[in-house]
Amino acid sequence: MTQSRRFWGVASGMAAGALWGLVFLAPKVAPEASPMMLTAGRYLAYGLIAALLIAPRWRRVTAALDFKAWRALAWLSLAGNIVYFVFLVVSVHFAGVGASALIVGMVPVVVALWGLKDKDSPPLSRVAPPIAVAALAVGLIGWESLSQSGGTSHDGGQTLIGLACALAALLSWSAFAVGNSRWMGRLPDVSPHDWSLLTGVVTGGFALLLAVPAVLTMGVWSGEAWVRFLGVSVGVAVFASIIGNAFWNQASRLLPLTMLGQMIVSETLFAFLYGFLWEGRGPTVIEIVAMILMVISVVWCVRAHRPAAIAAVESEH
Template sequence: MQSQRFWGVASGMAAGALWGLVFLAPKVAPEASPMMLTAGRYLAYGLIAALLIAPRWRRVATVLDWKAWRALAWLSLAGNIVYFVFLVVGVHFAGVGASALIVGMVPVVVALWGLKDRDSPPLARVAPPIAIAALAVGLIGWESLSRGGGAGQDGVQTLIGLGCALAALLSWSAFAVGNSRWMGRLPEISPHDWSLLTGVVTGGFALLLAIPAVLTMGVWSSEGWLRFIGVSFTVAVFASIIGNAFWNQASRLLPLTMLGQMIVAETLFAFLYGFLWEGRGPTVVEIIAMILMVVSVVWCVRAHRPAAIAAAEGEH
């Protein structure tokens, strides 16, 4: 059990490290619209996923019934297409800091949602690490906003960006919960194959999205196209293919309340990548917030140890 927890935490942290890259995509390719970035990323994801799963397609597809395919469709929309469109708009209008702050609240939403699971500890055991995670995200977001995370935008645009980041939060929370449930229902499908199936379905949606995206795009330079293609394939491979495989592995090894804490890593790494992009080091407040995030994850791991859960149940 302890080994399972360890590998679940390691997989969740690895997924967060790779997912943090998506916050830089709008900055690296600023000429691309949210629709264009989303279509490019997920067309690349769908193509790569289709090639990787092709040798096993017949065997894997026969395991899925109509309900599973329908679940893959809404998970692909909630966790990929809808989430990424809202996230890109949030980063464009409200900045990386504000967007990462709001999306970073996913652990709180998912952990509270998962408290009704049978293998979850009582609220009193998980409330402190959840509160610490919220405090850490709040500190990082406050520091980023005080630095002018939405600089150059008027009030209306910033408000739109914050609203889109909130929509991204709700969309990804629904995906995290739904994906964990379906991973538990289909143990015969590996986490990697489930990620590839999600990629194939997402690629289909991206193909439809590409039509209006191309029709509404402006004139790009060859350098702009190279940046866009590079960003699309880099994010597709590292965040969508490898990152999702790590996350699905964590989803299978960890209970939902603990899984939510792992999403904190995405916010942490998003800010680290932001520091590198801006060419600066973290401030004192940002360092404190990062330490609080690590403390939150470690505390949550301890709260989910069988001995801790048994002791908590004995107290009631």
């Protein structure tokens, strides 16, 4: 039974990563859309679908929420969805899918570093090595991206903007991951699925406000461009936000936290795969080395946070 739970948990985590990785292709499929338009389109669709799904249970679910919980939903929706996706789209435009996916894929490392002051966290000496490996991976992919920019100051400047936006997306998503986990712990009467749908509804409200300046600043689009945009918006909302989150919630129920953190690596690897397929090329040597370092860093960092590992360190002191 334990092996069966682990198998289906890993399968669910991999499925979530495969669906989340599609997000990195959105700016490539609909290049006419600005970051604001893509964000507004995706989260308007997500908000509408989430509202329809939670409508039958709305009164019962919201009865458990107070003002602080609604305020938390607001900033979590901004950090984990609106702000994160805007930075991600800009990063993909300027730095490419590979660089963006690798940097954002460092979320488990940043979250682990963020939680060093929490109870039962390992000492800095234990997580410093994997963090150094992560920094090396980011440095390699950044150097690779700047090298591919052609050496001109204009292209190099755009690449630097893209890399900076990827780092901003990483910090935004990490803040969401930490805050979301803590708030779910404070609300045991709200299921993870309902909390995700509530986040979607609030995000849809913000997307509605974002849609106004996005539409006012857009240019003239052809019918084909509108079809691509609507397809990307609905597709990413359904597959990444609704189905992907459902798979992740299932993995969260079946796997221990130490294994669950490692599943986030699958999102980055699938994003790399989709990017290579879209660009019609294979990975460079530096990209392969950076991916390997990233996987090593995440797995190493997660293992450093295992209760047994922490207990061993404490017994040594």
